[in-house]
Amino acid sequence: MQTRPLRIGTRGSALALAQASETRARLMAAHGLPEEAFEIEVISTSGDRIQDRPLSEAGGKGLFTKEIEEAMLDGRIDIAVHSSKDMPTILPTGLKLAVFLEREDVRDAFIGRDVAALADLPRGATVGSSSLRRQAQIRRLRPDLKVVMYRGNVQTRLRKLADGVVDATLLAQAGLRRLGLEHVATSILPETDFLPAPGQGAICIECREDDARVEAMLAPIAHRDTGIALACERAFLAALDGSCRTPIAGHAVVDGNKLHFRGMILRPDGSEAHDVAGEGASADAEAIGHDAGMRVRAQAGAGFFEDWS
Numbered sequence: 001m002q003t004r005p006l007r008i009g010t011r012g013s014a015l016a017l018a019q020a021s022e023t024r025a026r027l028m029a030a031h032g033l034p035e036e037a038f039e040i041e042v043i044s045t046s047g048d049r050i051q052d053r054p055l056s057e058a059g060g061k062g063l064f065t066k067e068i069e070e071a072m073l074d075g076r077i078d079i080a081v082h083s084s085k086d087m088p089t090i091l092p093t094g095l096k097l098a099v100f101l102e103r104e105d106v107r108d109a110f111i112g113r114d115v116a117a118l119a120d121l122p123r124g125a126t127v128g129s130s131s132l133r134r135q136a137q138i139r140r141l142r143p144d145l146k147v148v149m150y151r152g153n154v155q156t157r158l159r160k161l162a163d164g165v166v167d168a169t170l171l172a173q174a175g176l177r178r179l180g181l182e183h184v185a186t187s188i189l190p191e192t193d194f195l196p197a198p199g200q201g202a203i204c205i206e207c208r209e210d211d212a213r214v215e216a217m218l219a220p221i222a223h224r225d226t227g228i229a230l231a232c233e234r235a236f237l238a239a240l241d242g243s244c245r246t247p248i249a250g251h252a253v254v255d256g257n258k259l260h261f262r263g264m265i266l267r268p269d270g271s272e273a274h275d276v277a278g279e280g281a282s283a284d285a286e287a288i289g290h291d292a293g294m295r296v297r298a299q300a301g302a303g304f305f306e307d308w309s
């Protein structure tokens with residue numbers, strides 16, 4: 001049935017390549033196809049080239065997807081594999097998120113050099129993170145710590161930690177697992193105390209809106225509950241405008257036909273946080289997320305978004 005290889009676009013980081021390989025393996029298994037039926041195409045993005053400033057200042061999430069999406073619109077690749085967490089809520093015209101793969105661990109991992117857990121860090125210890133959400137959550141829980149910017153790929157961050165540049169860092173346990181590095185976590189932050197980013201741990205696949213052949217190929221590897229949870233979490237983000245300067249956390253859990261959602265927005269300095277919960281039928285996932293976003297927005301008040309952006 002297949003005439004030419006399906007071209008899979010991805011960034012070149014170790015994590016991105018692991019996710020592209022996992023997608024290929026799932027497609028091979030679902031369709032009984034050999035590896036030659038797929039081509040993994042590595043595409044460098046603007047986000048990969050910015051190392052000197054916070055991404056939220058350089059233009060945010062779209063930086064990691066622009067060149068890959070252009071390749072898809074030009075027909076140079078057929079699908080793109082992404083971390084859902086890094087995807088903007090609005091996609092370029094002509095593209096869509098077709099499927100979400102079964103979610104990995106949604107939680108954040110704590111990696112301490114001398115201590116195992118966040119609570120054990122001595123006063124004034126330094127924690128490195130480049131995520132606005134994690135920075136704000138750490139400051140909220142431990143206002144005494146020093147939180148510093150921390151960029152680079154996972155290997156670079158682990159080396160800087162070993163070298164004493166920071167005393168601890170936080171990374172998604174899902175990413176560590178996909179890299180075979182889950183053992184580096186010295187503890188795991190329960191998602192109830194340390195709410196993850198919307199989309200964390202879930203791989204998504206983007207394709208052209210009018211590409212029925214590709215969509216039919218992707219359908220068997222879609223994970224229903226992950227797709228439902230992500231519809232809710234992404235609607236929450238969208239209701240908050242997806243401003244990449246607002247620390248936003250959110251997590252939906254699907255339990256059969258029911259869905260439970262929790263969300264939170266914080267001030268970057270951790271001095272203020274607003275949380276929200278929602279539940280209802282899985283079929284209403286998007287409305288539950290949107291409604292939670294509108295409620296937490298109202299709760300925080302307009303000043304919350306204007307004071308520091």
Ligand SMILES: NCc1[nH]cc(CCC(=O)O)c1CC(=O)O
Nearest residue numbers: 083085171172174175200201202
């Ligand atoms: N922003 C980078 C990014 N995008 C996705 C992951 C991890 C994997 C995932 O959440 O699916 C990471 C690294 C991290 O947060 O530690």
